Amino acid sequence: MxxxxxxxxxxxxxxxxxxxxxxxxxxxxxxxxxxxxxxxxxxxxxxxxxxxxxxxxxxxxxxxxxxxxxxxxxxxxxxxxxxxxxxxxxxxxxxxxxxxxxxxxxxxxxxxxKMESTFELLEGNEEWNLKIYCDDKILKEQVSENNPAIEAKRIEINELPKGRQFFEKKKLDKLIESELEEEKNRVSEEIHFQLKEFVLQGNVKRNWSKDVTGKDENMTWNSVYLIPKSDVEPFLEKIQQYEKEMKEMGWQFAPSGPWPAYHFSSFS
Amino acid sequence: MQQVSPTSGKINLDPDNAEHGLAQLVLTVIELLRQIVERHAIRRVEGGTLSDEEIENLGEALMNLEEKMEELKDIFGLDAEDLNIDLGPLGSLL
Structure with a gap:
């Protein structure tokens, strides 16, 4: 053989x-x-x-x-x-x-x-990955403190008898959780949208679990970008700027690359 | 008792630390049952079939149970993640 x-x-x-x-x-x-x-x-x-x-x-x-x-x-x-x-x-x-x-x-x-058009797409460009993590605890506090509806509900709950308070607090916790998820998605989508200014193509991937990342924070966004080589530096500078501005609020940014362009080429 | 740092999502049944691993396993089962009871109670309260007094009594009982659970977790050096064991392809328990 x-x-x-x-x-x-x-x-x-x-x-x-x-x-x-x-x-x-x-x-x-x-x-x-x-x-x-x-x-x-x-x-x-x-x-x-x-x-x-x-x-x-x-x-x-x-x-x-x-x-x-x-x-x-x-x-x-x-x-x-x-x-x-x-x-x-x-x-x-x-x-x-x-x-x-x-x-x-x-x-x-x-x-x-198909390959010729893929080579054309890839030539002079790099694949980069961006993973965004968020400390849910810090962000939850902010979501909870900055939302007047949640604050009003909290005051209302304090007036109730103890037993009733338990159920109302559970309902409020659920509301805060869903507000937290919405906030994480809203912020991440906004960042993804703003980064598109520097990229040719951007795709969103599935978030990894903590078991895979080994981090304490949850992954809230995982995306890949095809970026012209000349735009990589401004792309990374923009991410650094986000990191600087949002670190205190529990956000972390992990760009990595350049990677082989697995996400922007296919051949079977 | 020697405190070990539990690995999130895993029960440690190492022979040398069997006592701690067992406590984690028992608390995991209790926490699962407590959460099932709590969810059932919330559904009944939202269903509108309970009187104000019944809601009050149920709420207080569940609150006490939750506080007791927190105390037990503190005693054994466990946190919520430690009781949320990994069921492999089925995902996490809680």
Missing amino acids: GDLLYLYGLIPTKETTEQSFPSFKGFDNERELYPIPVGDTTAIVCNLDSGEYSEDSIKEKINNDMQWLQEKAFHHHETVLTLSKAFTVIPLKFCTLYKNKDSLTQTVQSNQA
Whole structure:
């Protein structure tokens, strides 16, 4: 049986003629990455032994060998990240494998038009991520103190008998919770809207739970942006300004990047 | 009693700290029941079927229960997050 091809990413062929292809160790940590030109697009691949890296054995490793998964996912991410610093890259998902050169070539050829428009979109731009966190406790106090309806209700509750107070306080807590969620969404959406001034495209992603982030604060916003390189600095300065102005109110901003443009390119 | 720092969402049943882990487990179950009772009571109050006196008595009882629960959490060095155990794909308990 021949070797499999592990596909890391696709780059415009013209960029490979402008600079030499750097040396990288491949997925098996032995063989090197190399380019396969297919017309205007070049696939960046490495060879893998089809016996050792069959579909079943990879599935088995992904499901049962966390150390292997961590090491290989890190390798994939680092390789694509390094490539994206030197070339315009359409990054491929972890463990994208082709049976042989012919099947890869055929897939690339049939997606040529789509890839050309993606290269056009990505060229000269960077993907950045912004995660916004909020200390619910601090913001809840502000929401509660600055809302006249809540304050009036609180005074009204204090006049009630003890037992009744319990139920009314629960109702008020529920109201404050929903006001808090609305406030978090309103502020985050406003920031997302204002940042669009600097970006070509912006997408909202699902928030991560505290188990994933490992932070005490809740994530209130998670978005990705495609930004022209020249606008990255003003984009980050704007975020710093938010951080400075809103830190006291319990808000935290975590921009990160540049990342391989996973969210603004697709290839299947 | 040795106080351990409980990991949020996880019950610590380490043999050396079994006492604390057990307290966390018991308080988690009590807190779950307390919240179920509280929600049921709120529904009944909102349903309008209880007299003023019944509402007053129920409210006071629930308030006392809540205060007692806070005391117990303090004694065992636990907070609300510690009782909200992780049920994996089902999400958090409370």
